Amino acid sequence: MAIIQARGLTRKFGSIEAVSNVDFEVTKGEIFAFLGPNGAGKSTTIRMLTTLLRPTSGNIIINGIDPVADPSAARHSFGIVFQDPSLDDELTARENLELHGVLYGVPRTLRRERITQLLTFVELGERADDVVKSFSGGMKRRLEIARGLLHHPAVLFLDEPTLGLDPQTRNHLWSYLERLNQTEGMTVFFTTHYLEEAQKMARTVAIIDQGRIVARGSPAELIQRTGTASLEEAYLKLTGSALREESGGGIQGLRQNRRLWARR
Amino acid sequence: MTIYILWLRQLKRYFRSRARIVGSLGQPLLFLVALGFGFGPIFAKAGGGNYILFLTPGIVGMGILFTALFSGIEVIWDRQFGFLKETMVAPVSRLSIVIGRTLGGATVATLQGVIVLLLSLAVGFRPVSLALLPVAFVAMFLIALLFTALGTAIASLMNDMQGFQLIMNFVVMPTFFLSGALFPLAGLPTILSDVARADPLTYGIDALRASLAGASHFPLGIDLAVTAGVVLLFMAVGSWLFSRIEA
Numbered sequence: 001m002a003i004i005q006a007r008g009l010t011r012k013f014g015s016i017e018a019v020s021n022v023d024f025e026v027t028k029g030e031i032f033a034f035l036g037p038n039g040a041g042k043s044t045t046i047r048m049l050t051t052l053l054r055p056t057s058g059n060i061i062i063n064g065i066d067p068v069a070d071p072s073a074a075r076h077s078f079g080i081v082f083q084d085p086s087l088d089d090e091l092t093a094r095e096n097l098e099l100h101g102v103l104y105g106v107p108r109t110l111r112r113e114r115i116t117q118l119l120t121f122v123e124l125g126e127r128a129d130d131v132v133k134s135f136s137g138g139m140k141r142r143l144e145i146a147r148g149l150l151h152h153p154a155v156l157f158l159d160e161p162t163l164g165l166d167p168q169t170r171n172h173l174w175s176y177l178e179r180l181n182q183t184e185g186m187t188v189f190f191t192t193h194y195l196e197e198a199q200k201m202a203r204t205v206a207i208i209d210q211g212r213i214v215a216r217g218s219p220a221e222l223i224q225r226t227g228t229a230s231l232e233e234a235y236l237k238l239t240g241s242a243l244r245e246e247s248g249g250g251i252q253g254l255r256q257n258r259r260l261w262a263r264r
Numbered sequence: 265m266t267i268y269i270l271w272l273r274q275l276k277r278y279f280r281s282r283a284r285i286v287g288s289l290g291q292p293l294l295f296l297v298a299l300g301f302g303f304g305p306i307f308a309k310a311g312g313g314n315y316i317l318f319l320t321p322g323i324v325g326m327g328i329l330f331t332a333l334f335s336g337i338e339v340i341w342d343r344q345f346g347f348l349k350e351t352m353v354a355p356v357s358r359l360s361i362v363i364g365r366t367l368g369g370a371t372v373a374t375l376q377g378v379i380v381l382l383l384s385l386a387v388g389f390r391p392v393s394l395a396l397l398p399v400a401f402v403a404m405f406l407i408a409l410l411f412t413a414l415g416t417a418i419a420s421l422m423n424d425m426q427g428f429q430l431i432m433n434f435v436v437m438p439t440f441f442l443s444g445a446l447f448p449l450a451g452l453p454t455i456l457s458d459v460a461r462a463d464p465l466t467y468g469i470d471a472l473r474a475s476l477a478g479a480s481h482f483p484l485g486i487d488l489a490v491t492a493g494v495v496l497l498f499m500a501v502g503s504w505l506f507s508r509i510e511a
Contacts, residue, residue: 050353051352051353052349052352052353052510053510054510072355072356072357073355075353075354075355075356076355078353080353082346082349082350084346085345085346086345086346086347086348086349086350087346087347087350088273088277088342088345088347088350089345090276090277090280090281091273091276091277095273095276098269099269099270099273100350100354102265102266102269103266103269103351103354103355103356104354104355105265105355131280147350
């Protein structure tokens with residue numbers, strides 16, 4: 001059974017097609033890796049799946065809901081850890097989690113309990129009541145991950161969750177995610193540039209390049225199909241080894257300039 | 265609950281930035297002292313009476329205008345620092361988000377107005393009637409709501425702070441200087457008096473002047489009704505624009 005379904009998903013920014021005619025499915029309860037070079041359209045796709053961006057055309061079904069038609073209902077179904085920071089720097093770690101729990105309607109007792117538990121899990125227990133602006137980059141990252149898990153969503157989106165984390169924290173995080181995946185049947189949709197991570201964790205992988213899906217399948221299938229030895233080699237074979245523009249540069253900048261003066 | 269937690273967030277942010285509170289009091293204080301004492305003698309000679317009494321409601325309004333507009337514009341900061349996305353993907357209506365933020369910003373701006381009012385006591389201002397103080401607080405809160413909603417509306421149309429100077433020079437400053445905060449509205453050249461009539465801050469300040477200084481240009485009821493009407497209009501526009509943000 002598919003928990004996420006995208007059909008002909010397209011998003012244009014001006015004349016640039018960031019995502020063009022993308023089709024894929026994510027099965028309920030699986031760990032799904034969405035891979036691709038910088039600027040390939042990964043984040044744009046995630047923004048559309050998570051109601052932050054309206055698709056130019058195509059449709060999406062998430063947990064049986066169309067997020068374009070009923071964004072509010074769709075938002076109940078997922079949690080997201082963004083690629084860029086999204087914490088309130090002036091609030092403490094605990095207050096950030098508290099605010100999130102309230103927004104997601106987690107009952108008070110359960111909320112307090114999970115907050116304490118998650119803060120310990122990401123090893124921020126002792127810094128729980130310090131304002132986030134005093135945290136290092138890694139600490140903020142850990143806090144964001146704790147926050148994404150707070151409401152135990154049906155689907156958890158993670159946009160490069162392990163970027164900048166040390167191997168210890170990475171391992172720690174993945175074992176926690178695996179446990180939630182198994183015990184709660186939580187579907188995990190993640191992007192990463194660490195391909196060994198995708199090979200190890202993901203049951204299904206989709207590779208997107210220049211706005212189009214270029215390959216889909218289990219890591220083993222992709223390795224076999226390309227006649228390579230690892231997912232990393234398969235990935236490089238499929239997407240080529242030319243360097244890409246930094247993510248968020250071109251399209252994001254263009255979008256911002258256009259938006260500053262133009263009404264939508 | 266959503267509204268409450270976002271309101272609380274604005275308050276926490278306010279009380280945690282003491283430097284900002286103190287910093288933003290410098291300007292109203294300077295205006296009170298420099299203009300109040302500087303123009304006081306001429307104002308009295310021209311038959312206007314006590315200028316500090318006249319000026320204080322205007323400066324209280326100024327303090328609220330600045331704080332409220334910037335509370336609204338904080339949406340841009342939240343967008344740049346990413347926090348906006350966190351609220352935008354939450355399963356709560358955009359309307360409750362915008363109401364929570366606006367009430368929070370307006371509460372903060374009202375507090376700022378109260379502090380300016382307390383400061384004005386130090387330069388010799390005395391409210392004419394204690395019984396009318398509650399009316400003054402209502403007027404203060406309405407002004408605060410109005411400009412927080414306006415700030416939110418403006419911020420919803422912008423992606424970064426590049427337009428900040430534009431807002432400062434073409435919205436904040438004209439709104440303040442053309443509102444009758446500093447001068448009486450009676451006997452103005454027609455153009456200026458028409459502009460002042462079109463400025464929503466005019467009515468808020470006039471209501472403050474009615475309740476704090478005991479004199480006003482328009483009837484108090486009209487002042488409050490116009491301000492409340494504009495509040496509703498701006499809240500509706502601000503909410504609509506905010507709900508259309510793509511983060």
